[in-house]
Amino acid sequence: NAGVTQTPKFRILKIGQSMTLQCAQDMNHNYMYWYRQDPGMGLKLIYYSVGAGITDKGEVPNGYNVSRSTTEDFPLRLELAAPSQTSVYFCASRVGGAVLFGPGTRLTVL
Amino acid sequence: RKEVEQDPGPFNVPEGATVAFNCTYSNSASQSFFWYRQDCRKEPKLLMSVYSSGNEDGRFTAQLNRASQYISLLIRDSKLSDSATYLCVVNAGANNLFFGTGTRLTVIP
Numbered sequence: 001n002a003g004v005t006q007t008p009k010f011r012i013l014k015i016g017q018s019m020t021l022q023c024a025q026d027m028n029h030n031y032m033y034w035y036r037q038d039p040g041m042g043l044k045l046i047y048y049s050v051g052a053g054i055t056d057k058g059e060v061p062n063g064y065n066v067s068r069s070t071t072e073d074f075p076l077r078l079e080l081a082a083p084s085q086t087s088v089y090f091c092a093s094r095v096g097g098a099v100l101f102g103p104g105t106r107l108t109v110l
Numbered sequence: 111r112k113e114v115e116q117d118p119g120p121f122n123v124p125e126g127a128t129v130a131f132n133c134t135y136s137n138s139a140s141q142s143f144f145w146y147r148q149d150c151r152k153e154p155k156l157l158m159s160v161y162s163s164g165n166e167d168g169r170f171t172a173q174l175n176r177a178s179q180y181i182s183l184l185i186r187d188s189k190l191s192d193s194a195t196y197l198c199v200v201n202a203g204a205n206n207l208f209f210g211t212g213t214r215l216t217v218i219p
Binding site for chain 1: 141142143144151152153154155156159197199201207209210211212
C-alpha cells in the first residue's frame with residue numbers, strides 16, 4: 001500500500017489564484033480529513049468525509065471546498081487564495097481510531 | 111475549554127534522562143487514545159496507542175487514567191533522536207477526533 005499520498009509537495013500561489021490539493025489513499029478507508037498547520041501551531045480541521053459522497057465542515061472551512069466522488073480521492077480546492085492560507089496542509093485517513101497522515105503540501109500565498 | 115490540552119513545553123532534557131508528558135481531555139465519552147510524534151516539517155506519525163491497562167513499547171510507556179481524564183507518555187533513557195513534538199490524540203467517536211497542540215521535546219547531548 002502507498003498509504004496516503006498528496007500532491008503537490010510545494011506550491012507558491014499569487015493572491016486570488018485557485019488550486020486543488022490532491023489526496024489519495026489506497027487502503028479503502030472511509031474516513032478522510034484535511035488539516036492545516038500554521039508554523040508552530042497545532043492542527044486545525046478544515047473538512048472531513050465519512051465516505052464517498054459525504055463531506056462536512058471542520059473548524060476552519062472558509063475559503064476551501066472539498067469533494068469525495070470516490071473512496072480513494074479527497075481533493076481540497078482553494079478559491080481566491082489569500083495570504084492567510086499560507087500553511088502546511090495535511091490529508092489523513094482513518095481506520096479504527098488511528099489516523100494516518102500524508103506527507104503534506106506546503107503552500108505559500110504571496 | 112479545549113477538548114484536549116497539553117503543556118506546550120519546551121522540555122529540554124539531557125541524554126539518558128526520563129521525561130513524562132501529560133495530556134488532559136474533556137469528553138468523558140472518549141473511546142480511544144493515541145500518542146503521535148511530529149518531526150520538524152514532517153507529518154505526524156503514530157507513536158503508540160494508549161490502553162486502559164497501560165502499555166509499553168521499548169523505552170516508551172503510555173498510561174490512561176479515565177477517572178481523571180488524562181493520558182501520559184513516559185520516555186526513558188532519552189536519545190537525541192527522541193527530539194520532536196509529541197501530540198496526544200483523543201477519539202470521541204466517528205467525527206470527533208481531537209488533537210492536542212503538542213509538547214516539544216529537545217534532548218541535549
